[in-house]
Structure formats: structure tokens, C-alpha cells
Amino acid sequence: MEAPPRRVSIVGSTGTGKTTYARELALALGVPHTELDALAWGPNWTLADAETLQARVRTAIAGDAWVVDGNYGGRGARQLVWARADTIIWLDFSLRVIYANLWRRTVARLRDKQELWPGTGNRETVRNAFFSRDSLFVWALRTYWRRKRNYARLFASPDVAHARTLRFRTPAEARAWIETERRAASARI
Numbered sequence: 001m002e003a004p005p006r007r008v009s010i011v012g013s014t015g016t017g018k019t020t021y022a023r024e025l026a027l028a029l030g031v032p033h034t035e036l037d038a039l040a041w042g043p044n045w046t047l048a049d050a051e052t053l054q055a056r057v058r059t060a061i062a063g064d065a066w067v068v069d070g071n072y073g074g075r076g077a078r079q080l081v082w083a084r085a086d087t088i089i090w091l092d093f094s095l096r097v098i099y100a101n102l103w104r105r106t107v108a109r110l111r112d113k114q115e116l117w118p119g120t121g122n123r124e125t126v127r128n129a130f131f132s133r134d135s136l137f138v139w140a141l142r143t144y145w146r147r148k149r150n151y152a153r154l155f156a157s158p159d160v161a162h163a164r165t166l167r168f169r170t171p172a173e174a175r176a177w178i179e180t181e182r183r184a185a186s187a188r189i
């Protein structure tokens with residue numbers, strides 16, 4: 001029997017539901033959750049420089065148990081997280097699933113005027129959600145195939161040999177695993 005996951009990284013394309021999945025997993029495991037986007041973005045959509053982001057990530061992963069979601073490989077955050085992770089989960093869903101998720105999430109955020117990360121004041125608008133080059137719909141399409149290639153390569157790398165790597169291709173597959181972990185965590189109590 002494998003040891004229960006204690007330090008988990010959740011990665012995947014924009015719109016796969018990384019944060020929702022990570023929150024649910026953290027709750028099931030009884031460990032803290034950190035969203036890398038919340039560490040990276042400041043007020044007025046300002047992105048933290050790489051050094052600041054890395055310092056925030058080091059603080060977030062200093063403990064013995066956590067779940068972290070997000071990518072940020074180009075800013076050095078992913079490398080820090082993966083070096084300490086015992087489990088790395090890639091949510092590798094289809095574009096159809098991603099676009100359906102993005103649609104539901106965006107409409108809800110617009111309707112509720114939801115602040116994305118507390119204290120930043122950052123909210124989605126109709127303009128930036130649908131009519132901007134910075135739209136997440138555009139970003140998801142632009143980065144989807146590159147992320148698939150990169151994560152396939154990264155998951156095969158000896159740099160992650162210390163961690164259990166899991167690749168879920170459907171939401172049902174991901175939910176089944178989290179339910180298994182929830183039952184296992186309950187049995188350990």
C-alpha cells in the first residue's frame with residue numbers, strides 16, 4: 001500500500017479546474033491549500049516578479065503537508081513545488097471540457113462580481129473575459145497543445161522520479177481518485 005499523499009502539486013491547462021480540485025483534495029487530506037495564482041497576482045492585475053513569487057512559494061511549501069495548484073514554470077514556482085512534492089497530478093482534459101469549465105466559471109464570476117484573490121480587487125469583466133487578447137478562452141487555446149507536450153516531457157523526466165505522478169484525462173477519472181483518497185483518509189482516522 002502506498003503512503004498517503006502529503007505534498008501534492010496539481011497542474012494542467014487553464015480551465016481544467018485545478019483550484020477547485022486542489023481545494024477538494026486538501027479538504028479530503030486535511031492539509032492546507034495554496035493557489036499559485038493568488039501568490040502571483042496583486043492589485044490591478046500586477047504580476048509579482050519571479051523573486052517575489054518564489055519567496056511566497058517557499059513560505060507556502062515550508063510545511064510537511066499541503067496541496068498547491070498552478071503552473072508558473074517560467075517563473076520558477078513549479079520547480080520549487082515539484083522538488084518537495086510527493087505527488088504530482090496533471091489534469092489533462094480535452095478542450096471541450098476546458099471550454100465548458102471556463103464558460104461556467106466566467107459567467108458565475110461576472111454575475112457575482114467575484115473578486116478573484118482577496119485584497120487584490122481583481123475581477124473579470126465582460127470585456128477582458130470575451131473581447132480581449134488576454135481572455136482566458138484565448139489563453140487556453142494558445143497554450144493547450146504546448147502544455148500537453150511540456151507536461152508529457154516533464155512527467156517522463158528523472159527530475160520527478162521522487163514523486164508519484166498521476167495523469168487524469170477526464171474529470172470522472174480525477175474525481176474517482178480523490179474519492180479513493182477521501183475514503184483512505186477516513187479509514188486512517
